Amino acid sequence: MRLVILEDYDLASEWAAKYIRNRIIQFKPSADRYFTLGLPTGSTPFGCYKKLIEFHKNGDLSFKYVKTFNMDEYVGLPRAHPESYHSYMWNNFFKHIDIDPANVSILDGNITDLEAECEAFEKKITQAGGIDLFVGGIGPDGHIAFNEPGSSLVSRTRVKTLAKDTIVANARFFGNDLSKVPTMALTVGVGTVMDAREVMILITGAHKAFALYKAIEEGVNHMWTVSAFQQHPRTIFVCDEDATLELRVKTVKYFKGLMHVHNRLVDPVLSIKDQ
Amino acid sequence: MPTNKSVSKAPITQFVNCRILRDHKLQREDLWVREGRILDPEKLFFDEEGYADQRVDCEGLIIAPGFIDVQINGGYGIDFSQATSNVRGGVALVAKKILEHGVTSFLPTLVTSPPNIYHKVLSEVKVHSGGVEGAGVLGCHLEGPFISLEKKGAHPEQYLRSFQSGGMLDLIETYGTLDNVAMVTLAPELPNSEKVVRELAQRGITVSLGHSVANLSQAEEAVQNGASFITHLFNAMLPFHHRDPGIVGLLTSDQVPQDRTVFYGMIADGIHTNSAALRIAHRAHPTEIYGNALLVTDAITAMGLPPGRHTLGQQVIEIQGLHAYVAGTKTLSGSIATMDMCVRHFKQASGCSVEQALEAASLHPAQLLGITRCKGTLDYGADADLVLLDDAINVRATYIAGQEVWRK
Numbered sequence: 101m102r103l104v105i106l107e108d109y110d111l112a113s114e115w116a117a118k119y120i121r122n123r124i125i126q127f128k129p130s131a132d133r134y135f136t137l138g139l140p141t142g143s144t145p146f147g148c149y150k151k152l153i154e155f156h157k158n159g160d161l162s163f164k165y166v167k168t169f170n171m172d173e174y175v176g177l178p179r180a181h182p183e184s185y186h187s188y189m190w191n192n193f194f195k196h197i198d199i200d201p202a203n204v205s206i207l208d209g210n211i212t213d214l215e216a217e218c219e220a221f222e223k224k225i226t227q228a229g230g231i232d233l234f235v236g237g238i239g240p241d242g243h244i245a246f247n248e249p250g251s252s253l254v255s256r257t258r259v260k261t262l263a264k265d266t267i268v269a270n271a272r273f274f275g276n277d278l279s280k281v282p283t284m285a286l287t288v289g290v291g292t293v294m295d296a297r298e299v300m301i302l303i304t305g306a307h308k309a310f311a312l313y314k315a316i317e318e319g320v321n322h323m324w325t326v327s328a329f330q331q332h333p334r335t336i337f338v339c340d341e342d343a344t345l346e347l348r349v350k351t352v353k354y355f356k357g358l359m360h361v362h363n364r365l366v367d368p369v370l371s372i373k374d375q
Numbered sequence: 376m377p378t379n380k381s382v383s384k385a386p387i388t389q390f391v392n393c394r395i396l397r398d399h400k401l402q403r404e405d406l407w408v409r410e411g412r413i414l415d416p417e418k419l420f421f422d423e424e425g426y427a428d429q430r431v432d433c434e435g436l437i438i439a440p441g442f443i444d445v446q447i448n449g450g451y452g453i454d455f456s457q458a459t460s461n462v463r464g465g466v467a468l469v470a471k472k473i474l475e476h477g478v479t480s481f482l483p484t485l486v487t488s489p490p491n492i493y494h495k496v497l498s499e500v501k502v503h504s505g506g507v508e509g510a511g512v513l514g515c516h517l518e519g520p521f522i523s524l525e526k527k528g529a530h531p532e533q534y535l536r537s538f539q540s541g542g543m544l545d546l547i548e549t550y551g552t553l554d555n556v557a558m559v560t561l562a563p564e565l566p567n568s569e570k571v572v573r574e575l576a577q578r579g580i581t582v583s584l585g586h587s588v589a590n591l592s593q594a595e596e597a598v599q600n601g602a603s604f605i606t607h608l609f610n611a612m613l614p615f616h617h618r619d620p621g622i623v624g625l626l627t628s629d630q631v632p633q634d635r636t637v638f639y640g641m642i643a644d645g646i647h648t649n650s651a652a653l654r655i656a657h658r659a660h661p662t663e664i665y666g667n668a669l670l671v672t673d674a675i676t677a678m679g680l681p682p683g684r685h686t687l688g689q690q691v692i693e694i695q696g697l698h699a700y701v702a703g704t705k706t707l708s709g710s711i712a713t714m715d716m717c718v719r720h721f722k723q724a725s726g727c728s729v730e731q732a733l734e735a736a737s738l739h740p741a742q743l744l745g746i747t748r749c750k751g752t753l754d755y756g757a758d759a760d761l762v763l764l765d766d767a768i769n770v771r772a773t774y775i776a777g778q779e780v781w782r783k
Contacts, residue, residue, distance in 0.1 A: 195416065195417075
């Protein structure tokens with residue numbers, strides 16, 4: 101893996117956004133060959149989305165030939181609800197960029213046959229040629245998407261019942277009323293993300309530090325599902341200093357020492373204006 | 376551009392680089408319009424996988440719902456209370472001109488007049504939507520003749536009436552019809568008014584109190600019977616008195632039913648109401664966000680015309696600078712300020728926010744008339760009647776049903 105450590109949240113967001121930008125532009129997407137991107141929601145990627153929007157508004161990046169697949173969505177939450185992941189993606193990303201709505205895929209948590217929806221989503225990814233870059237976050241309990249502790253490391257897109265921890269953590273978005281928080285979600289599986297050609301995990305904040313430690317310094321374990329990516333050929337963890345607080349000094353020093361190598365991935369930063 | 380896989384093939388316009396008035400706040404958001412209505416872009420994106428066909432760059436301007444003037448007696452030489460040979464043409468001329476002031480809907484107002492005037496005008500002026508020809512007519516505002524003699528203001532005394540035949544009969548006899556009537560201003564102290572107020576309110580016609588010497592209890596009773604507006608607060612009514620505040624006391628009355636709001640009309644032209652009085656009214660209401668102020672122009676024939684003598688109803692008036700008097704007296708006969716002037720002045724004099732000032736001219740009139748589903752807001756599904764303004768609240772462009780009808 102690559103472990104890219106930036107000083108703070110803003111710098112980590114910017115690094116990640118530049119990386120995504122360079123990957124898309126290097127790929128030279130076109131009508132015959134789309135760049136497929138897997139996307140997360142939550143507070144962690146928020147800064148990254150803002151930066152990507154900035155790049156687009158400056159004319160340096162276009163999403164015209166990008167297809168996106170979101171990781172998850174709540175079950176039974178009306179799509180127009182401000183806390184649905186559809187709303188999150190629209191307000192924080194899609195409405196500010198030039199993506200074609202036909203190229204956006206988000207699981208539908210209000211459909212009657214949830215299993216069929218999950219199968220169809222997997223098929224859609226396959227039909228799109230697989231995911232070029234899957235961006236994700238990590239929960240305090242080490243989960244990726246809604247693959248809660250105990251999820252199979254070869255799981256596929258399916259319905260999951262949320263862990264109590266997750267529901268409590270989400271309550272703040274539902275007026276702190278536990279009864280209003282959705283209890284189920286549709287999520288891509290660990291296996292689904294592992295199929296991506298490249299994976300980038302964003303981890304910021306001290307509250308994620310223990311999960312990062314478990315994910316990269318301990319073994320592959322279905323209790324900390326992000327650990328599965330130790331077995332992926334191309335994974336980047338982008339984090340801030342606070343997220344490294346539980347790692348061994350040796351690990352941090354090693355990867356910080358590699359920053360000049362890592363930075364070549366984002367410097368020079370490419371632009372469609374030069375094409 | 377590839378076609379949208381959409382529910383409707385109609386073109387979609389996206390207003391960008393703007394600040395829109397939504398949820399009582401100016402927000403940096405784009406505004407989407409299709410088929411003359413405000414469109415929900417999120418629904419468009421996910422349900423229809425659609426996007427805009429056309430973008431309008433607003434260059435940082437404010438987009439507010441089009442202004443609604445519920446009291447305007449004429450302008451540009453036109454007097455709605457005069458039976459000319461071309462009543463419709465007169466209304467149309469004013470309707471076209473007021474687009475420049477950001478007004479997209481209005482109530483042509485008739486002052487106290489003889490029955491034949493009402494019969495003629497009401498038969499000609501119909502409710503209709505606005506467009507490139509001019510602002511829409513939401514109905515007529517009949518200010519009189521059932522008003523108080525002592526507070527007639529500029530209204531002609533000989534045509535004042537009472538409810539001597541019991542109420543509704545007098546109304547029908549005088550007006551001829553209540554079709555296309557959106558509002559009636561009357562004095563609630565007139566005997567038999569209670570039945571009239573109730574009946575009009577039930578028919579969906581806004582009842583306003585004005586040109587009256589009613590005391591507070593009479594005003595409160597009228598509100599309980601359905602009255603919901605005060606015509607030009609402070610003007611043509613008893614002044615506030617600490618033992619009987621009169622109609623002005625409705626601002627803070629505890630007898631107004633919980634589910635009802637009493638709006639007050641304000642001619643914020645800097646002349647009809649002293650700024651301090653305007654502020655007392657503005658601050659009287661406890662709810663900061665919503666408020667009850669409603670801006671009206673009460674514009675008369677001379678609005679838009681050069682200084683001199685002009686006709687209003689059955690009388691002659693004289694313009695002196697920004698003042699309009701009953702000729703030969705110092706009685707104000709109406710205003711010549713335009714709606715956008717009123718919005719600017721109201722904001723400056725009351726110290727309210729730009730959002731509150733804009734809402735006083737758009738949302739509140741729509742709330743008063745009960746038409747907020749399609750007017751007075753930029754909510755999804757509402758008619759796309761818009762006014763584009765700069766930060767100093769100068770009108771730069773006006774739109775009706777999503778179509779540009781005036782640009783500076």
